[in-house]
Amino acid sequence: MLPSHTVENYLKAVFQAQTVLGPDELVPMGQLAAALGVVPGTATAMVKALAQSGLVRYEAYAGVRLTSAGEKLAALVLRRHRLIELFLVKVMGMSWTDVHDEAEHLEHAVSDRLIDRIDEMLGRPAVDPHGDPIPAPEGTVTVPAYDTLLTCPLHSPMVVKRVSDQETDFLRFAERHDLTPGQTVQVEERDTAADSVRLRGTGEREVTIGARAASKVLVEAVPRRPQS
Amino acid sequence: MLPSHTVENYLKAVFQAQTVLGPDELVPMGQLAAALGVVPGTATAMVKALAQSGLVRYEAYAGVRLTSAGEKLAALVLRRHRLIELFLVKVMGMSWTDVHDEAEHLEHAVSDRLIDRIDEMLGRPAVDPHGDPIPAPEGTVTVPAYDTLLTCPLHSPMVVKRVSDQETDFLRFAERHDLTPGQTVQVEERDTAADSVRLRGTGEREVTIGARAASKVLVEAVPRRPQS
DNA sequence: TACCAGATTTTGACAAATCAAAATATCAGA
DNA sequence: TCTGATATTTTGATTTGTCAAAATCTGGTA
Structure with missing residues (x-):
């Protein structure tokens, strides 16, 4: 069954x-x-x-x-996947670039009881190491609507909220350029013809990345009062 | 492959x-x-x-x-199983009576890398929560030859080294009667006709258990100098 | 030695998940 | 409306792991 x-x-x-x-x-x-x-x-x-x-x-x-039944089931699989990813990073000390493949296997093997322990141990987190939202045990997900580096305002400091790709290679690329969740970036210029986006990141470093890559980095405006 | x-x-x-x-x-x-x-x-x-x-x-x-190839593979499966059991008890705070079934699934899903992390995190342990030996990464196992409560000397304090059963029910029974690895017991009497063994355990409590159960509890003489 | 009970193997069938390749449907453009 | 490129479905086969039940083997006993 x-x-x-x-x-x-x-x-x-x-x-x-x-x-x-x-x-x-x-x-x-x-x-x-x-x-x-x-x-x-x-x-x-x-x-x-x-x-x-x-x-x-x-x-x-x-x-x-x-269907709604299928949606609930799918969300629960995703819940397991994402809790496992976060667990592997936080508790097992693995890299956020590597945990996807491991979680891909474990998500089918963990019991509900173990998943709940993991959830509890991690403090009922809302997102996984990539910023992907973790569905609730009831199978509901709330997906915040973020801008991407392709749509956000120019010359304005933004904090990375989510990196929408599972590929180790892309995640390593993001890491190299300080585009991991929590980091701050600012878009300096977009060139539609060249299909590129020029960024200023942590430590004034500049990088130019392609539009395809830019669209995978979801960001939010840095709040006025950082410690509200 | x-x-x-x-x-x-x-x-x-x-x-x-x-x-x-x-x-x-x-x-x-x-x-x-x-x-x-x-x-x-x-x-x-x-x-x-x-x-x-x-x-x-x-x-x-x-x-x-x-064959020796099959033996090595089998030992590695057992290694994964037992490391996972210990991990679930030590890190996840699960009961030693429950971890078997969970490990039964996870043993097929964990990567070698993760297993090595677990092994490292646990300090390269020699035995799992039931006292079962954990095979080496090379697929070798050393099984200490212990007495059982059916074969050990009478009226002599023995320390429980291993409980050879995976059933939750039996493990709970063992726990109830202080027959978990590390605890001390003493066999007071064996009755071949009644097929029973009378024990004195921690806190002077006495219990009589069947021979079949007694044979699953492996023990070793308490050393003269406990802290050698 | 012949036979019987119990264990083991064989046979045929089935479900899940997959592929290769042939058949068919859809949709955009002339 | 006809046509062709592309996507989708069908068909037939394969692999893995399983069961039910019939056939066969083995070892002990009379």
Whole structure:
């Protein structure tokens, strides 16, 4: 009765694709298949089964979307994933660049009891080491609407709130350029033609990064009174 | 190429049956199947595949035994299992009576890197919360030869070194009667006819337990100078 | 030595998850 | 409206791990 690892991974992938595409869009099968590393036919077959179980709504040739039951399940998988990531960083002393792959396996193996212990031990945190929000045990998530380095005001100090990529390589890049959650940056210039963004970070250092990279760094204006 | 969860479980089961039966005995298929909760035919099929992979030696109608490659792999699974158990008790504050089932899942999901961190964090321990020895990263195990409450000298203080059962119920029973590793007991009387053993434990409390239970509690004579 | 009880193996079937490749649908553009 | 490029679905096969039940083997006993 409990969903297999595979089912959990499908739900998680649909969930994440949905939050990128927006709540009313259907996730195309090709995209889902690519995210999961399977051929499209496999995704079709699996999604039909998920639809049978009432976890997704599937429209042939259109795409797939989670039902509220599926959404809850997916959020709980994500909850486990993100709590584990934070645990691995805070308690086990691992690097935030490395924990994703480990959590990818552990998220299917931990019991609810252990997850709750971890949650408690970490003080019921709201976000994981990448700034991704941790869903509540009830399966609800609140996603703060942040600017990105592509949309935020120029010449204005911003604090990094979230880095939206799981790839070790990108995370290491972000780390090298002081673009980890909590750090302060300021966008100096955007060049649409060159597809680039010039930043001034901690210690007056300057860097120019591509627009694609810039869009993955979510920021918020530094509050007037830092210690309110 | 890396062994599936199932393969790991089969190797582990053969390993543990082997250490009970003795090094030169073949593990009968029926026993293996029972340990894994599958029907005998399933075990036969799987064992044949393991033999193909060179992890076990299989003799039809006789039984199965690990090759040295299989033994190493099995020991590493056991290493993960036992380090996780100890971690759950020492770091996560779980009860030694509960950690077995959790570890049963996690042992297949943790990476070598994480296991090494855990090992390091725990100070490279030699035994798990039940006193079971933790195999070395090279796959070698040294099993100290202890007496049991069924074989140790009478009227002589003994310290509990190991409790050889994974069942929560039995472990809770042991805990209730102060038969956890580190505690001191003394056998007052054995009654072969009644199949029972009378003990005097911590705080002069007396208990009578069955021979089967007594044989699961491994002990060692209290050394003359406790702090040598 | 012949037979029986119990353990073991074999056989056939099944579910989950996958792929390759053929068939089909969709949509944009002429 | 027809057509072609692209996405999606179907079909048939494969792998892994399992069960049920029939067939077979083994070891002890008469």
